[in-house]
Each structure stands twice: as C-alpha cells, then as structure tokens.
Amino acid sequence: QGQAEAPADSSRIKLSGYVQALFQKASAPGIESFSGGGFEENVDQRFTVRRGRMKLTYDAGSSSAVVQIDATEQGVIIRDAYIHFTEEKWNTFGLQAGVQNRAFGHEVAYSSSRRESPERSRLFQTLFSGERDAGAKLIIAPPAESQLGFFRLEAGFYNGSGTISDYDNNKDFIGRLHTAFEGRTAPWSLGLGASFYSGGQRQNTRYSYEMTSDDGFTLDSAESNIGQTAKRRYYGADIQAGYDFSFGNSEIRAEYITGKQPGSSTSSRTPRSRPEEDTYHREFEGAYAIFVQELGKSPLEVFIKYDFYDPNKKVNSNGLDESFTEGDIRFQTWGYGLAWKYDEHITFTAYYEDVKNEQTTLSGFTEDISDNVLSLRIQYRF
Template sequence: MRKLLLFIVMLVPFSVLAQSNNAPSSYAPHEINITGYLQTQFQWAQSAGINSFSGGDFSKNSDSRFMIRRGRLKIDRADKYSSIVFQIDATQNGVNLMDAFIQFHQENTKQFLFTAGLFNRPFGYSIVYSSGYRDFPERARVFQTLMPRERDLGAMISFKPDYKPLSFLTADIAVINGSGLTARDYDSKKDIVASLGFKFDSLSNKKLNLGFGASYYKGYVRSDTETFFVKNGSGFVKDTNPSHVNAYANRDYYGANLQVQYDNSFGTTSFKAEYVAGKQPGIAATADITGPVASTSFSAQPKTDLYLRDFNGYYFWLTQRIGKSKFNALLAYDVYDPNVHVSEKEIGAPNSNTTAGDIKFSTLGYGLTYMVNGRLKFTLYNEHVVNDDTQLPQYTKDIKDDVFTARLQYRW
C-alpha cells in the first residue's frame, strides 16, 4: 500500500475518461445500433519465432507477418430501463465472443447500473479502455499477463452520482468467475474486482482534464497437487503437504492509475500511468511453457505445482499532438517483474528453483499516428524489449525480441 501512495504522489499530472467497453454506443433509447473497428497490420520482429505481447507469438521460422489484429463488430440496443451489448472479434484465427451483457437502471437516472454477462473486468484504466480509441497498439505486458483478453463472466454494480457534489466519482464492484472468457470455471470460489475513479474536466480555463483512481482484485487459484513453491531468500523452496490438494492460493492485486490531458501551444499533451502489485500464482517455465506464459493467469485448472510469486508492474504513456496537425507522437515505457524478491542475476542459480517465469521485462515504445479522418488512422510503432542477464542457458543475455508495427485502423 505504501508503494501505491508513493506512486500517486509522484505522478500528479493525467487524461480523459476512457472510452469504456462496458457500455452500449449510447444510453439514449435506440433500436439496433452496429459499430466496430478493423485493425490490419504488418509486423517485423528482430528474431524469428519470438514470444511477443504485440499481437501474439511469432511462428517458429517467421520474423514478419501480415495479420488482422482486431476485427470488432458490436451490436447494441437501449430503452428507458435497459440495454444489451453483443460484440465479436473476427480475425484470421476465427471468430471469438468478446462481450455479451445486459444492463439495467432506473428510468430517469443511471447513477446505479447493474451489468450481467461477459464484460471487461473493472480494474484500473487500460483494461476498460477500448482498443479502438487507444493511441498505443497494445496494452502493457503486465495487464496482458494478469488479465489476458480482459473479459470475464459475472455481475457488476456501478455507481456514478448524477448530482454535482459527487458527479466526479465512479465506483464499480464485480463478482466474476476468475477464469476469463471461458465459461468453465474450475473452482467454486468467485473473484471480486472493485475500482474507484475520480474525473475532473475543464480545469485551468478549460484546458486541463484530470483523472485518477484505485483498484483491487481478490481472487484464488485452486491447487491440484501436493506441492507449492514458496519464497525462500532469493529463490523458492518446495512445500509438499497432502493438504495442499484442493487448497487455494491467493491472487491479489492492488492498483493505482493516473491520467492528465492539457491543451497547450504545442498541441494537446496526454499523460497516462498505471501501477499494479500483489500476488500472482503461476507455474515453472519449461521447454514447453515459455517464461511469459508461466506467470499468466489460468483459464483452466493448472495441473502442475504452483509457484507463489509477488509481482509488480507499471506503464507510462505520453501522447503529444503536433500542433493542430493530424499527427500524434507516442512514447511509452512499461515494466513487468513477476518476482520482486529475486534479481535477474540470481535466476537459474543451483537449487534456487527459479525459472524463466521469474524474469523481469521492460519495454520502450515509440511511434507516430496519423488521423487521416475521423474514422481512419495510420500507426507506425516500434517496441524495444529488454531483459537482464540470468544464469539460465537461453537467457544469459538480452533476447532479440523487438517488434515494429505498421497498422491501419478503420472505425465506424
């Protein structure tokens, strides 16, 4: 908690309210409305077959690819009391369900909103911020690891007062399966997600927009074996006990987010930042399980021994509109450390039980967007990914896993 407070104090600038996925295109009563966006892109990787958080891993013998990153089709309808949202994602990999939820509220106010179905987990800022509006091609590695595909099945209550003294406030609390998009929840416990957000528009002669918030995730991972690997100095020690079978490992996250947008003589400057830390049960990296996958949240019952890791991660996003032009300059930096108790030089040491699942990665991203018109956007973006040296044979030096992306997006 002390780290969260320090982070908030250090970052006092921030942006506009996110374009949330957990809403219809409009709450005004309307019949069927169809919206969506298509992202088609070319990517070049520094090495063939790399693991990547820029649209997924590259094929074994390939260092370049054309792909449909996202092909979203959203259908929604609203009346005086309720709305329904249904969204699919169609790419070269097939068609997947992304959103399917019903919302209802009182006739004359939406300050209390109930949502049920498949929706974005209300944690932090970037998870609920639509990829169709985000300047940067992908979410930070830490959020792709903790909450892959962002969605989960459950129910949520949202509170946004519509009277002035508290109109800056938004609060959400959700109860979800915890297993992501899959309907096959692998345990009897449910996870809880809560967030509190504050938003202030038109400050400083209507040039400044400010937002910040905090989030909490309380979840569990069920053990299917007798062994936990628990922290022991700079490594792990085996804790084997028959009582560990059917026991639950804690999955706890604490988050803080901050955004500022300021209109100035250089154009519009937007700064966004988010920090998250906590406990993330994972597994050991093996020849078949790459390092990044070892700390990814489970969508199915894990059948191997659990590693109990303490993690942290954060990102900084800076966007600068160049004057009154259609160009935006982008700069980003993000870090994900799946095991804060071990330095990279200690990973792979004899008898430490550390693996590639404990390696910290940082990413420096930079690029440019050009808004051709209100619907069409072109993005050029490069990501420089860095990992420190370890004692593991495949990670004795930085992996060559940078990725360049050229993307064309059309939104309707």
C-alpha cells in the first residue's frame, strides 16, 4: 500500500565488499599521519578495521545504481549513492549523478581494494578529502570495440565540499580525459590522463592572504573580500604503464598535480566544514609514482611508492621561518611494500612509510619529525 514494490530482478542485484583488518606501529606516539589518520594521544600502535565495505549494485545493463556504506569502529558512513546510465543508441554518452568519486586523476577513483598502498597519497588526501562528492557528470566513452574505444572523457559539476552538506554556493567543475592502449603483439598496456579542476570556496572573513613572493603572505583586508570566491584550480597529468615480463608483471603509475588551493594559516586541506578562518591562497604541487613488480609466478609482489606534496611552491626550505606554519611545509614519503595474494580473496600486505618533512627554520620543523608508520594488513575482497 504505497510501499516501494521493487520491480527488482534479483539476478541484477550484486552484493560485494571488502574488509581491511589493520595493525599499525608508528615511530612515535600521537603523531599526525596520512596513513589511516592521526594516532590518538600516547598511542603508537593500534588495531583497526580500516575499511568495512558493503556495496549494493543494481545493474540493469544500460543503467545501474550503487549504494555503498563503510562500517568501521569510526562509524557507518556513506561511500557511494549514485545513478549511472548510458544512452542505448551509440552506447557512448552517459550520465552519473549522486555521491560518487570525483573524476580527477587516477588514484582518486582507483578502488582501495586494488591499490597496493594502504592509503592514497598525501596529495589526494589533502585536496580530495574522502574522495567522494555529490554532483553529476557526463561521460563520453565509446564502446571498447569501437575505433575510439581507447578514449574516455568525463566532465561534471560537484559541490566541492565532499560528502557533507555544501557550505557555499560555488559548484566546482571537474574534467578528465583518459586514453588507454594495449599492445597487440606484446603484453604491454599504457594509460594517459589529463585532469582539470576549477572551483572555489567562499571567503567568510575580510582577511585574505596571498603568497606573492617568497618573503611571505601579503594581506588584503578589504571588507569586500567577504563573500568573494577563493579559487581552487588544479591541473593534473597521470600515466599508467605495464609490461608482463617473464619474471613477472611490472607496473608503474604516476601522477602530477599543480595549481592553486585556498586554505587556512595552518592547513591547505579542503575543509570538511564551513571555513570560518582567514583565507590563505597558496600555489601547490605534488606527485606520486608507484612501481609494482610481481615476483615470477609466485603470489608475491613488491612495490615502492614515492610521493611529495608541497602546499606552498613559492617558499623553499630556507625561507620557511616563523612567519609560516606547518601548512606551508613540504612532505615526501617513501613507501616500501610486500603483498602476498594468499587466494582470490585474501591479500596480506606489509608496508613501511618513511615520511620526511623539509627542514626549515620554523620551530618544530628544524629537523625531520618522527612520523613513520608500519602497516600490517589483511584484506578480504568479495
């Protein structure tokens, strides 16, 4: 009587998910970390379920819907709730709307159940907190078997604030072009992508700091700054390349992003609530590269990942004095990993991250702070 009588065909329903049980040991207690979030005060070792996913997909062929939640000891939260459909004439033009991954670069949308490193790069965690956002995108992706099948274009608008109620009126544009090629006579694959982000966030105070020279920030305190849009603009390029050697498959993936990111005095993270602080405009750059080598026919693979994120390109280590903050410090991370694919569902991973900040004359950052993390993980994917 008015209840949803689902016209569901049960063969179209797919339940999937994955669980990641994790033990971590940090080099010092209570550290800030991008390896699964900061450690609590006095804590340098912890058990956690990093991800506990339950994903419901209804796939009707040309259209589908996804609801995915994440259940961990941090709470039960939404991951995805979106609708996808593709027109049936050319099978090329699609629309995807709802809470979904932001289509910028490669690592954002690459599933955490397939990524070798337990977490995304510092770069992406800073710019795209939580990866997801509410929005709608157009997808132009000719069918794989067509001549243009190597090509995929995505362009859409999003709140920009992530999976919370939007806190300002700016809707952010994200565009991404990706091409993928495969060898016909040799076992290689190549992917190339370019991404663009153009958005902003409302300035809620009159104090707007612009990094104009490497001497520091210049303050503009015009009353009219209130309500102005602080620009977010990112330019990204990414590459994925693989070759199936006789000694095991080799893969390399790399990504570079540069642009402008508004923030507060102490952080360039995209805010998770309405920003009430004064606005600091910085130009940033960041990148990562990961190299993955399967060890012959064994179920083992080793991988090395390097990433860096420099929130403020215009000032270097020597210039970083007390007029700056931790929000201006460049970090780089070397990660060393070993994965054992125990069976089709279970993967054991050991991963050590050596995190280095630049050494400055800013107190607290005159030396490399202790913030390395060892992660031991079991993942079950189904």
